[in-house]
Amino acid sequence: MRVTRLRPAAVALVAAGALTLAACGEYQGVYDLPLPGGADIGEHPYRVRAQFRDVLDLVPQSGVRVNEVPVGRVERIDLAPDGWTAEVTLAVNGDIQLPANALAKLRQSSLLGEKYVELAAPPAGQEQGRLADGAVITLDRTNRNTEVEEVLGALSMLLNGGGVEQLQTITEELNAAAAGNEEQIRALLTNVDKAVSTLDSRKGDITRALDGVNRLSATLAGQRDQIGEVIGDIGPGLRALSEQRQQLVTMLDSLHDLSGVAVDTVDRSQADMVADLQALTPSLRKLAEAGENLPKSLELLLTFPFVDAAVPAVRGDYTNLYVKLDLNLKDLIDNLSRSQQNPLQDLPLVGSLTDGLLGGVTAAPPPASGGRSNSGFGGILGSLLGGGG
Secondary structure (H helix, E strand, O other), X not given: OOOOOOOHHHHHHHHHHHHHHHHOOOXXXXXXXXXXXXXXXXXXXXXXXXXXXXXXXXXXXXXXXXXXXXXXXXEEEEEOOOOOOEEEEEEEXXXXXXOOOOEEEEEEOOOOOOEEEEEEOOOOOOOOOOOOOOOEEOHHHEEEOOOHHHHHHHXXXXXXXXXXXXXXXXXXXXXXXXXXXXXXXXXXXXXXXHHHHHXXXXXXXXXXXXXXXXXXXXXXXXXXHHHHHHHHHHHHHHHHHHHOHHHHHHHHHHHHHHHHHHHHHHHHOHHHHHHHHHHHHHHHHHHHHHOOHHHHHHHHHHHOOOOHHHXXXXXXXXXXXXXXXXXXXXXXXXXXXXXXXXXXXXOOOHHHHHHHHHHHHHOOOOOOOOOOOOOHHHHHHHHHHOOOO
């Protein structure tokens, strides 16, 4: 067995290096050693913490890029305070300016290349503030790409334990179902083609109908409060109807009985009703023949004893009325003698006097030639009329 002895100078050098690393703080192994060719973070870098659900195989000293340009490095990877996610501390060059709501994505340089963190600004118009030292990029602004291993694993599962091995069984079952039903399947496909063609030709109407439904929905949404009030007001009415349900049912039953009685009454009186209507036929026919005369006659009833022609004579609060009164006694007696009934017979004293007067005129025989009548009223009337001796 060969024993190698270290020189005192080498031992002193190793001990000095270990003391130096211990004095610089917490030592995390080779990840604390600076690597050549890394990004230049400048003299005044700022640090940002990004939270990821899964950092995969990301390690410290990995790169941090903006638009594929290295601008920093990953300093450490810790467990987040929630105990479920990873928190990555990034050192970024102080000259790099990003919005406060910047995004952090876990990328891979090539198919089998190294992992790195890409910082990016949000979509245009959504930038807010500036990313500062100690900022935290939360889970809602971080994500990661799908790993090649995950894709290959899913493909392996599909090919080995998925549905590929059932394709033959599915094909055989389809052939068995289609065997002997070619005409029906062809007719089905033809009908489907017609239905699709019809829908395609009516797509304008369908679009307008959907637009109308959209406008209706918008209108209903705008009147939500009014609809709510109406529905709220309907509640008491429905409650009242529910409470009066028995009365409503009783009323409908009574109406049913009444309709039965009415139908029976109409059936029994059908012959009499037809006879009455037939009896009214002549009267209705005469009314129809009267035409315009009947309405005009009804107009006269409202203005009796003045006709429509007397209306223009009215001037304000007076009426122009012209009366021609004939006081010739002979004409009066002649007019009265032509009547079959004495118009003054109902007047006391005057009626009896006129009866004798008119009786002498109408019933007395003519006097004999050369003789004198002995009738008092007849003589007076004759002398008045110039017929006496």
